[in-house]
Amino acid sequence: MRNIVIGSGPAGRLGSMELGKLGEDVTLIEKNHIAGTCLNEGCMVVCALTDITKFIDANKRFNNYGFIKSQLDISYEKIVEKIIETQEKLRALNQMENESVGNTVIYGEAEIDGKNVIVNNETLEYDNLLIATGARPFIPNIKGSEFGLTNKDILKLDDVPQKLNIIGGGIIAAEIANIYATLGSEVNVIARSEFLKELGENTKKYVLEKIIPDVNVMEHTNVSEVFKDKVLTDNGEELEGTAFFATGRVPNSEIAEGVVELNEDKTIKVNEMMQTSVENIYAAGDVTGGYQLTPVARMEGITAARNMANYSNKVSYHCIPQTLSLNTEVSFVENEKSDLSDDEKATIAIPGIAGPGAFWKILSGDTGYCEIEFDKNNNKINKINSISPSSTSDVAYLSYLMRMDYDLDDYGEFLEIHPSTDTNYKIIKNLWL
Known part of the structure; x- marks a missing residue:
């Protein structure tokens, strides 16, 4: 079957790759740069700059301790130049990955015309269509x-x-x-x-x-x-x-107006199979609203692709881990299905522990912080807030246990790597179990 994917951000790129791996005929259309907001304007840019600020923060700390004497001369212009150079390498890699599974990548602005997509004055027919056009910054109605x-x-x-x-x-x-x-x-x-x-x-x-x-x-x-x-x-x-x-984002759903049903906020309305109001048109990623996170967009794109290829698949938004990219990462997850009373929950919180990225913060007392809320009656995790150099991976694997509804006794055989800054295992194994 002929499949067209519009938008090559996390949802469209992973969705088109999944379709290609399943042996489907795929054309991926991108308006600007492959990999979308994440690589070109969003989280990858933030992460690149945060790598620099972590270095600045560590340098300042070591100077204060007196065992390093250095003065940094930061060139923002050079940082930007190297970010762009890296982006160009990653764009080439992302295109090569898509083409390696037999997909065709076209650059141009697409338009949906009935059962066809028009791009670069060329009309393309489709059996299935995936709209993954993302979102853009919301600018409030403020004078100036x-x-x-x-x-x-x-x-x-x-x-x-x-x-x-x-x-x-x-x-x-x-x-x-x-x-x-x-x-x-x-x-x-x-x-x-x-x-x-x-x-x-x-x-x-x-x-x-x-x-x-x-x-x-x-x-x-x-x-x-x-x-x-x-x-x-x-x-x-x-x-x-x-x-x-930094006031939120608005969906790039104009391409779908009059084609599929939109929600009141102009996001594209989809079901749990990422199917729109039109049977053979799907949508995924930020254009559908909800969690505007790269891993969620990937999950949605893959879900849509499998359904487009007639492999029935449903998406679940249960216990989605999130993070803030700061000089020390802050990660969190919550069981949104659980509404516990004060008598049904217990909270344990401790400071972060020493390990890679945290040892030299002991002297200043800012190694991090971890707080876990437990469901006392069912012996499960209900909520985690974790600040540590390893919190992104720590919370990710614990969110998996939460999604799979594991009893915390199943965690008893977990063996950590030392040294580590994972405070979660210390709370669960030493203070809870």
């Missing part, structure tokens, strides 16, 4: 918003802004604040509600006090106007500096 930056502008900056006002209070806002505060900017974060409400209160407190202590966070504050070199808050306060919008 055209002066604000978004994640799309990070690699267009000539230098580190002297002063930066980040509008938004979620994960992206925290990651951008961490990067530019470490690089030397004076940073304000302006959140219209709470900052990092995804985290537990103690975890959030640790982030503010230990990881981004130089960032000024203003909660329950709105921006009324943006200027080229300052922002004005709703209480009349003027904050000098460049504005940066």
Whole structure:
């Protein structure tokens, strides 16, 4: 069957590769660069810059301890140059991977016309269509918003802004604040509600006090106007500096309007098989809303592809692990199906432990923090907030145990690697079991 995939971000790229591996005829269409927002404007760019800020943070710590004497000369221009050079290598690799399973990759802006897709003035027929066009930064209706930056502008900056006002209070806002505060900017974060409400209160407190202590966070504050070199808050306060919008994302669903049913927020409406209101049209990734995370987009793309190839598959959003890329990673997961009373749950929290990436933080008392909420009656994990150099992998494997509904007694035979900064096993094996 002829399959067309529009969009080569995590959902479209993995979906098209899955179709190719299943022996299907696949054409992948990409408007700009292969690999989508993640590689070109999003999480990979954030991770690349955070690698630099971790080095700066460690250098500062070692200088303070007195056993290294060094002064860093950071070139933002050179950092950007090398990020772009790396992106070009990864784009070539991603295209080669897709073509290696027999897929055709076309660059151009697609249009859906009935049972056809038009790209570069060429009409392509399809038996199945996967729309994976992603999302773009949401710009709120604020006077002067055209002066604000978004994640799309990070690699267009000539230098580190002297002063930066980040509008938004979620994960992206925290990651951008961490990067530019470490690089030397004076940073304000302006959140219209709470900052990092995804985290537990103690975890959030640790982030503010230990990881981004130089960032000024203003909660329950709105921006009324943006200027080229300052922002004005709703209480009349003027904050000098460049504005940066981290206010969420809006789906690139215009291509699907009038073709399939959309939700009220303009995301594409899909079922658990990633099927739209039209039987042979599927959608996956950020354009469908929900968890806007690369691993989730990949999962959705693969699910859609298998159904397109007549291998019945359903997606599940149970216990999705998430992380903040900061100078020390912050990862978390919650069993959203569980609503425990105070009598049914127990919480154990301890500081982070020594190990790779954390040993030299013992002297300053900021090795990390871990908090696990347990379901006392069923002997299961209900929620984890973990701050440590290894939290991304630690929480990922524990989220798997949660999804598979393992009893924690099954964890008793787990054998950790030493040295490690995984505090989770210490809580589970030594303090809970």
